[in-house]
Amino acid sequence: MRTVALSDTVSRESAGAGAAIEAVVIERSTAASSSADPFMTVQPVSKGHARAKTDKTCNVRIIVPFSLCRRRRSPVKGARRESEFGSMMDKTTLTFGEIALPADPFAAFGIWLRDAEASEPNDPNAMSLATVDSDGLPDVRMVLLKGFDRRGFVFYTNFESRKGEEIRATRKAALNFHWKSLHRQIRIRGDVEIVSDEEADAYYASRARESRIGAWASLQSRPLENRETLERRVEDLGSQYGEGPIPRPPVWSGFRVVPREIEFWHDGAFRLHDRYRLTRTGADDWTASRLYP
Ligand SMILES: Cc1cc2nc3c(=O)[nH]c(=O)nc-3n(C[C@H](O)[C@H](O)[C@H](O)COP(=O)(O)O)c2cc1C
Ligand SMILES: Cc1ncc(COP(=O)(O)O)c(C=O)c1O
Known part of the structure; x- marks a missing residue:
């Protein structure tokens, strides 16, 4: 496996033992050499989690086919302007002015997330999560x-919690990423699955000890009498577990949003934005349509 990296990532890595941050490495996927499938995954970086947060670096690792590792804002090779097709869109390329993306939703998402990691000052992996209640x-x-691949988007x-109850009842959710520095938005809607226990255990184990205790201490979304009550719970649980292993709370796990639709939005002058909606038409078949802004 050959490793390629963003230039700033290389310098962080080469900063050596004293470096305070984890590198975000973009690696060639083994899948890329054997297949044209633009498979990609995001994996949590297991070490230096807390440091990565303080250093405003997204603690995810993107594994992306080498063929998709392009410089920011450079057009996809061979991309043609939409006008060359008359009113038809190139079915393999989404064009946003000078920017072009593959019309594969996961490949396109990975490229924009990588761009956001390079430009957003904080939490480029932050997304709003919409749910509905029983009314x-x-x-x-x-x-x-905390991860994505062709199966969906995991948090x-x-x-x-309220969101937990709502998702378990409806099994549906929507996500929205807005990267202000890039003037971009991605909207995702779909069905929700629960990740496997093995996947949840692996992610939980990668979290800081304090966050693992916090997951036990916080009865998320339920009324809390005062701050001291929470702090006492954290202290008691800390003494209970000592330096030993902390199991994952049975009520703490991951949801995977399995997209039916993914929309890519890029800001345009005078509100004449570019929008493409990719809609699932089969197990892993997608159709793209341009939308009025
Ligand atoms: C940037 C950011 C990221 C967050 N990430 C998470 C997260 O991954 N999981 C989580 O349970 N809460 C997260 N929270 C807290 C949630 O926004 C929310 O307050 C909490 O989950 C309770 O939501 P609920 O009552 O609707 O279930 C985050 C908050 C912010 C501002
Ligand atoms: C309550 C809560 N749980 C989970 C998370 C997910 O992040 P992490 O696993 O990095 O703590 C967050 C992030 O802000 C959070 O606030």
């Missing part, structure tokens, strides 16, 4: 994307 009343809050939470 159809919507709710929305931020969560962090972790307390399953007895």
Whole structure:
């Protein structure tokens, strides 16, 4: 496997033992050499989690086919302008002015997430998560994307929180990424699966010890009498577990949003934005349509 990296990532890595941050490495996927499938995954970086956060670096690792590792804002090789097709769009390319993306939603998402990691000052993997309650009343809050591949987009939470209850009842959710520095938005809608216990255990184990205790201590979304009560719970659980292993709370796990639709939006002058909606038409078949802004 050959490793390629963004130039700033290389310098962080080569900063050596004293470097305070984890590198975000973009690696060639083994799948890329054997198949044209633009498979990609995001994996949590297991070490230096807390440091990565303080250093404003997204703690995800993107594995992306080498063929898709392009410089920011450079057009996809061979991309043609939409006008060359009359009113028809090139079915393999989404064009946003000078920017072009493959019309594969996961490949395109990976490229924009990577761009966001290079430009956003904080949490480029932050996304809003929309759910509805049993009355159809919507709710929305931020969560962090902790992985994605062709199966969907994964985040972790307390399953007895409001969002947890709502998702378990409806098995549907929507996500929104807005990267202000890039003037870009990605909207995702779909069905929701629960990640496997092995996947959740692996992610939980990668978290800072304090965050693992916090997952036990926080009865997320339920009324809390005062701050001291929470702090006492954290202290008691800390003494209970000592320096030993901390199991994953049974109510803390991951949801995977399996997309039916993914929309890519790029800001345009005078609100004449570019929008493409990619809609699932089969197990892994997608159709793209340009939308009025
Ligand atoms: C940037 C950001 C990222 C967050 N990430 C998560 C997350 O990944 N999981 C989580 O449970 N809560 C996360 N939160 C807290 C949630 O926004 C929310 O307050 C909490 O999950 C309770 O939501 P609920 O009552 O709707 O279930 C995050 C908050 C912010 C501002
Ligand atoms: C309550 C809560 N749980 C989970 C997360 C996910 O992030 P991490 O696993 O990096 O702590 C966050 C992030 O802000 C959070 O606030």
